[in-house]
Amino acid sequence: MNEKSPPNELAYQYGRTAQHPANQRKIAEIAYGNRKELGNKGGEDGWRFKGRGLLQITGRENYGKIQEQIDQQAPDSGFNVFTSAINEKGYTPYQAALTGMADWYKDKMYLEADKTGQSSDDRVVEMIVDILNKNTKSRPKRKVWYRGGKEGKLSVAVENSTKVLFKVAECGKVDEPLSFSEGRAPWMETAIQEIINYGGKHEKAIDKRIREYHKAGGTSGSDSGVPWCASFVSWCLENSTPKFKSPHSASSSMFFNHSALEPCEAFFGAIAVFSDCYSNGKMKGSGHVTLVYGKLLDKNTYIGLGGNQGDIITLSPNYKFD
Structure with missing residues (x-):
């Protein structure tokens, strides 16, 4: 809308109109700044900890969990998600992939992915989506993107499917972490x-x-x-x-x-x-x-x-x- 009137006063002030472009920073601060379930503490947190990376990590708390995994799985990477957020830097393809890997480990999605070949492709997608976003309505399309096929207007050739492009059949299984017992190696x-x-x-x-x-x-x-x-x-x-x-x-x-x-x-x-x-x-x-x-x-x-x-x-x- 191009008119300033309740209840869209904020939308008019910060959204895109014929008079000005959208103020993306302010919109993110309003929408996410005080989201306690994301660990945000108000103000700039909504913008600083916006969705980034291959899996769009969002929120101060999730950024912290991702950094923990990067420190454990790729200690020599030299990458810190908080530094990038504060300096408002975008991710390189390597950094984006790194955060995706960290998310994969954080929620142990690899345990479900390792069932590839034991369960149907659709079932594996279901199990991983249950971890990513169990309330999403995009499951049918996600399955098509993964294995190929048709769903409504969406059509994906098998050779262009995620499973083929990422050579899933050639991927080795992720081993369980090293055993650790409290007090075993003080x-x-x-x-x-x-x-x-x-x-x-x-x-x-x-x-x-x-x-x-x-x-x-x-x-x-x-x-x-x-x-x-x-x-x-x-x-x-x-x-x-x-x-x-x-x-x-x-x-x-x-x-x-x-x-x-x-x-x-x-x-x-x-x-x-x-x-x-x-x-x-x-x-x-x-x-x-x-x-x-x-x-x-x-x-x-x-x-x-x-x-x-x-x-x-x-x-x-x-x-x-x-």
Whole structure:
């Protein structure tokens, strides 16, 4: 409408008319600013936390949940949804896909998607839509877009369907997260605090701290010039709450035979040992030891939290276990 009159005064003031374009920012602030179910706190929140990304995440609370997943699943991405919202920057295609991935993990939609082949395509779509928006009336069209076919005036060729274009049949299933039991690996709290305090700093810059690690590694007096991955793990074990016995050695191979340790499946906080061997199969003293922090989509690729990984304390996503 082009006339200012109740009850459309706000619509006239901020909507598109013959006299002026729509004030999208103000409309978003009015419509979403005080939506408590979205976690918004009024004012600019309606505009800052508007729908973004492939799945149109909306609201301060949802942005926070998405960021949690990005931090867990893609810690090296360097992307922060809050920074982009405050700076009012749009997403690159990579960032948009990243938020979509985070939403996929947040609501564990992959568990339903993994039923592809066991349930019909339409049923899989139904289960995922139940998570996304169970009240939507667009289910029939969503099914057509996914598998191809016709629905009213909508017609999608199979070769142009989402299932074909995204090569769903070639996608591997997402593994369950690493097992985590409260209290099972208390040394990880210690290790994580170390990476917060000293992570990313070259070994020469934290030489004093590395000397402390070496005390737990049984090589008191050694500096950063001596390999310190095993000393770092030993220090984390001995300084956790409660404290644990460690091999008290700077040699990674000592972790294989220490009486307090035993072979196990990978879990959050497990100690992973990679030892060099002689041609006869006997272990050398050299190698590497790290703490299992996470798992990538590749079934055998894990993220290790450790010291002396590229001369720093860091997360390294390149460890494979057979």
